[in-house]
Amino acid sequence: MSERPMAPRDQGAPDYTQYLHPLMAKNYGKWDYHERLRPGVLVHVAESGDKLFTVRAGSPRTMSADTVRKVCDIADKYCEGFVRFTTRANIEFLLGDESQLDGLINTVEQDLGWPVGGTGPSVSNIAHTQGWLHCNLPGTDAAGSVKAMMDDLIEEFKSESFPNRVHLSTSCCQINCASHGDISVIVQHHHPPRINHDNMQICELPKVVAICPAAAIRPAVVNGHESVEVVQEKCMYCGACHGQCPSMEIRDANTDTLSIWVGGKMSNARSAPTFMKLAVWGIPNNPPRWPEVSAAIRRILTAYKEGGKDWERLGEWIERIGWQRFFEKTGFPFTKYHIDDSPEALSNLNRSAMVRL
């Protein structure tokens, strides 16, 4: 601890006005319309007639300070010293002078090495979690698998060739911190937690019991220690207890697998937001490049590109053609595990005589 216990300022988020590009500050709340000039390039036109060009590029998300300094150099050279990021780890370089557009794009792609794209009906950068790099619960590495997937999808990032945008996310455990995407990759465990009864004193046992969504954990004395036991048939291997208590190890390098989920949608456009649904499970967790994941995603994207109508998000396409056709077109098997048998399951069943035969 420092010798100078300075009182923290409790100030919250910094004032954004000091970080706005001058054209943003000038035309704040007075924008008229925007257009996509080409993949990765937007122009926003203000009521004043001002034009602000945006060059969007995919970042590796986790960066060194020197990489960020290179970003700053570009912002100084082209963007009057301002830059912003998106919620999907894309960067946006802002430009007032159209004549410098090609120079900026060239600098971003050649000097920084980041692809320009991610706008309109493209595959955007993958939202992802921390993985083996930093998380305390990860079953896989999010940053690495995302790098491998985006290597495969870079042309889809740089072009606008889908019916609508495709958001992907990758989470390194079933808690799914990266949330729902049109296509989402998450880890799945296949065993109950292994309890280290000799080290349960580091955990708050009432909290461990309370955290279980399946009420499968109950107090027990084991080898003379206060501990817990897990009712095996109730446990659904979610790993919530592992987050609460490191002595309840859920991960298993030999049996953990990945699953792919489809049809998550955040926007309210046309239809209400939806959660992702299970497409395929049991994919090997295969570092360093996870080729089986990329192959499965490619199958889904190919079918969506072929079958989706303009503006239809992946989940809307599936709703229209039906899940039966989705499994036919992708070739993934529909198994009994695709049927949710948790308490709210009834709402997932087909309670009509409408079937696709």
Add this chain to the structure above:
Amino acid sequence: MSEQQEKKQAFELHPTPMLDHLESGPWPSFIKGFKETVTRTEKTMVRGVLDQLNYSYETKMGYWKGGVVGVHGYGAGVISRYSMISDQFPEATEFHTMRVQPAPGLHYSAKALREVCDIWEKYGSGLMSMHGQTGNLQLQGVKAENVQALFDELNQRGWDLGGAGATVRTGASCVGPARCEQACYDTLGTHGKVLSYYADLTHRPQLPYKAKFKFSGCPNDCTNSIQRADYAVIGTWKDDMQVDTAEVENFIDKKGIDYVVNNVISRCPTQAITLKGKQLEIDNRNCVRCMHCLNVMPKALSPGKERGITLLVGGKGHLKVGNMLGSVMVPFMKMETEEDIDAFIELIDKMIDYWSENGLDHERIGETIERVGVQEFLDAVGLEANIDMVAHPRDNPFFKADLTHSPEEAA
């Protein structure tokens, strides 16, 4: 061997054969940045982390455990990580993360960002994640002994820590009125004011669990608030959408009538648009503000002029009872003046108070509402039932009704 050569050798990268596979390919590689940091700054911590990460790739297992690291006066904001196998990778013994709140909308000046880089490299690894899933600027890799000095220097330059654990978390907002014609309220300004009001709850854990705010300027919901935020603040409008008739005609001329029928008219979820010659006739009373037609025709169609927000409450991720989407609590409220924001905060205060009193450990507010019932929650926070809160009225005949509230009585 000269002293210089010895030093150079001491700081060489160790072999990381698994991670080397992530340096090839066209997408920018995070591993390259790590290696560059090691060779340029000679930071052994980063080399140790690379070594441990490579070992994770070999063994398919993670090796970080949590602990308690923080700064004076705060109880949250630093995520501690200690290596579980520090005997094997002593350089990776400590690798804590400092969560820093970025400006609303993730706007930066190069000057401020460079300053952060310099301070961060002085005290920590120099590795940063832009941004975490909640929206933090994450400074990854600092030792406990440097945390206070790092924070002091950042805090004096206007940066503050983000939330962690049972706190109000760092907020998120879309680009908003800074660059979007669809923004129906000042997402950035509202975000700033709300999060600074809740700074105490951000820094000192005293809630049942996390509480997240996300501010989206329109129902396109670019911050994914309905799925991810306890309090989803989404811009909308009350009057008729604005139509530029000349631009409608231009659009039809340019794209063709087929495109307009197939991609605008027939995609309206409430069939509120009809084609009349080369114009759109819009049934605004029946429009649900989904944004589709505005997205397809941004030059011709714009939100109305009487603008405000819809507040949805209770969105959350999987822990612990499963995914929940936020649901409408306030269909429309103004969000233009200081008084409007104060009224909003007053309502949120009531919700947070009720949840603090009644929420169970690790229960998000959506789960609390599900457990106690929506009627109980509405009474507790003083909200009247509103038809926009439901998809349809109940279809279950078992309910307790107080006759003094009957529609007959009211009439």
